Every structure is written in C-alpha cells, then in structure tokens.
Amino acid sequence: MFQSYNGVYIKQEPREESGTSSSNHMFDAQSHYTxxxxxxSFEGKGSATExxxxxxxxxxxxxxxKSTCNELTQEEEFNETRNxxxxxxxxxxxxxxxxxxxxxxxxxxxxxTDCFKQTKKVDRFNGMPEEDVLHRxxxxxxxxxxxxxxxxxxxxxxxxxxxHHYAGPGNHFWKCLxxxxxxxxxxxxxxxxxxxxxGIGFTNIVERTTRSSADLSKKELKEGAAVLVKKLQTISxxxxxxxxxxxxxxxxxxxxxxxxxxxxxxxxxNIRIFVMKCYLINMQKKA
Numbered sequence: 044m045f046q047s048y049n050g051v052y053i054k055q056e057p058r059e060e061s062g063t064s065s066s067n068h069m070f071d072a073q074s075h076y077t078x079x080x081x082x083x084s085f086e087g088k089g090s091a092t093e094x095x096x097x098x099x100x101x102x103x104x105x106x107x108x109k110s111t112c113n114e115l116t117q118e119e120e121f122n123e124t125r126n127x128x129x130x131x132x133x134x135x136x137x138x139x140x141x142x143x144x145x146x147x148x149x150x151x152x153x154x155x156t157d158c159f160k161q162t163k164k165v166d167r168f169n170g171m172p173e174e175d176v177l178h179r180x181x182x183x184x185x186x187x188x189x190x191x192x193x194x195x196x197x198x199x200x201x202x203x204x205x206x207h208h209y210a211g212p213g214n215h216f217w218k219c220l221x222x223x224x225x226x227x228x229x230x231x232x233x234x235x236x237x238x239x240x241x242g243i244g245f246t247n248i249v250e251r252t253t254r255s256s257a258d259l260s261k262k263e264l265k266e267g268a269a270v271l272v273k274k275l276q277t278i279s280x281x282x283x284x285x286x287x288x289x290x291x292x293x294x295x296x297x298x299x300x301x302x303x304x305x306x307x308x309x310x311x312x313n314i315r316i317f318v319m320k321c322y323l324i325n326m327q328k329k330a
Contacts, residue, residue, distance in 0.1 A: 168204050176252065179203040183246045184235055189280040190242035191225070194271065196256040196290055197249035207232035208245045246274060248290065256289075264293050275309050283309055284317045291318045 168176055181198035193208075201211040209216035210232035221229045226241055235245060248267040249259055271294070275283055285291040291305075292298055305316040 167201070171204070173200065176200050176204045177254075179206075179252055180250055181206065181208065181247070181252070183244070183274075184208070184239055185244045185246060185274070185278050186239050187278045189239070189244045189278065191282050191284050192244045192246060192275065192278070192280040193284050193286055194290060194294075195245075195247045195286050197247050197259060197267075198252040200252065200254060202232075203252040205232065208235045244278075244280065246271070248294065268294050272309060275314055276312050279312065280314060282315045282317050284319060286319060288318060288320070291316070 177200070179198075181203050185192065195208070199211060201214075202208055204210075214232070217229070217231055220226055225243065226238065230237070238244070248271055249263050250267075251259070251263065253259060285294065288302060291300070300318070302318050302320060305318060308314055308316060
C-alpha cells in the first residue's frame with residue numbers, strides 16, 4: 044500500500060487488527076520510497092526523513108500526529124470541559140435573572156466619587172497666575188490729621204489683585220462701615236480712596252501680599268510694627284483703629300487687654316488706640 048506525502052509515495056505495511064502496539068504505528072525506516080513509476084528506490088538508503096523528502100522524522104517514528112489522528116490532547120480536553128462548564132453556569136445565571144426580570148448584563152458600577160458634584164475651578168484673577176498677584180502691593184490711603192486710620196495685617200490676594208482694601212467677594216467690611224454710621228452712604232472697595240474725604244484712611248502693618256496672614260514671619264511683623272509707628276507719628280490721626288484683636292496683639296506684644304479704646308496711646312504722640320472685633324466674626328454672630 045502506498046501513502047502520498049507531498050508528492051512522494053511511501054510504501055506502508057498494513058496494520059494488524061489485534062495486539063497492536065506503538066511499534067505498529069511507526070513507519071519502518073527500511074520501507075520502500077518510490078515515485079508513481081516505481082523508479083529510484085531508496086530501500087535501506089539513508090534515513091526515513093530524507094527519503095520522505097521533508098517529512099519530519101518525529102512523525103515517521105512517533106506514529107500518527109494530532110492533525111492526522113484528530114485526537115485531542117489531555118490539556119485540550121481539560122480546557123474544553125472547563126469552558127463547557129463555564130458556559131453552562133452562565134446560561135443558568137441568565138435564566139435565573141430572566142425569571143427575576145433582571146437584565147442579562149449588569150450595569151457598570153461607577154466610582155463613589157462619580158455621584159459628587161464636580162465644581163469648576165474659578166478663575167479669580169482673569170488668567171493672571173497667583174505668583175504674579177503675590178508680587179503686587181496695595182497702596183496706603185493716608186493724609187494728615189485724619190479722624191481714623193484703619194490698620195490691617197497685610198494685603199490679601201483679592202485686595203492686591205484689585206488694588207483696593209477689603210476687596211474680597213465675601214468681605215462684609217464695607218457693609219459694617221456703613222451700618223456703623225461712619226460714612227453717609229453705602230460704598231464698596233472701589234471707593235476706598237474716597238474715604239479720605241470722610242476723614243478715614245487705610246494702611247497695613249506689612250506691605251507684602253500673602254495668601255494668609257499666617258504666612259507672615261515674626262521678623263516681618265516686628266519690622267512692620269516699627270514702620271507703622273513712624274507712619275502714624277508723621278500723619279497724626281486722632282485714632283488708630285486695629286481691625287481685629289490679633290493685629291493689636293502682634294503690634295503691642297501682649298494679650299491681656301480689652302477690646303475697644305485702650306488706655307495708652309501710640310508712643311510719643313496723642314494718637315488714641317482702638318481695637319475692634321473682626322468684622323467677619325461680628326457678621327457671623329448676627330447671622
């Protein structure tokens with residue numbers, strides 16, 4: 044019997060029905076390899092692989108290959124069984140969900156933060172970097188013989204950017220100033236320079252702009268207090284008003300004092316000192 048492999052005919056002995064062994068499935072290396080015309084016999088000459096003209100020697104000596112015998116290996120059988128079981132389990136789940144009236148596929152569960160309202164970042168300074176705002180300074184509004192000079196810590200970001208005192212969007216200073224009766228009509232931060240006409244001026248202990256007064260160093264505050272004293276002695280207002288207890292604590296270096304008019308004056312002058320509560324605290328308590 045001749046078997047064709049890639050155009051080469053191989054003479055193969057018939058297999059026995061019973062008593063077969065692995066040797067029965069092997070090709071004999073001494074088999075006859077010949078063309079259809081039975082020319083050029085290679086019996087006993089060279090190896091079976093060379094005679095088969097490119098047929099792998101393993102396929103000649105190890106019997107039928109996987110593709111020839113159509114047999115699954117043990118690993119493939121295991122994978123097929125596992126996949127089959129997975130498909131059956133999935134079908135059972137889908138049937139159960141269908142009976143319960145649930146969709147076959149579950150909806151994708153999002154992150155817990157997806158339910159939070161996302162706030163857009165507000166451009167407070169119209170595209171100007173915060174670093175540039177920090178380099179800005181806020182001018183004083185002072186004149187000689189004023190009735191009141193209101194003293195703050197130092198310029199904040201909004202005040203420095205806009206160039207006006209107490210210009211923050213949530214700042215109640217100007218509302219409180221009108222309710223106190225010190226000005227005849229409501230005014231805003233844009234009108235700060237106009238308060239000189241009403242005998243009121245503005246200045247700060249430190250000129251440097253910061254995000255918070257906590258960013259100021261003790262050295263800056265001490266040097267700023269000395270500059271403030273000279274400034275007040277030069278313009279000689281009637282009253283120096285410290286806007287908040289913390290500001291006056293830093294200025295005088297003591298904590299045991301009461302709010303309101305202080306018994307002492309600015310050194311080497313007749314300028315009275317008044318310490319008022321922070322206007323933000325007052326508004327929060329009234330609300």
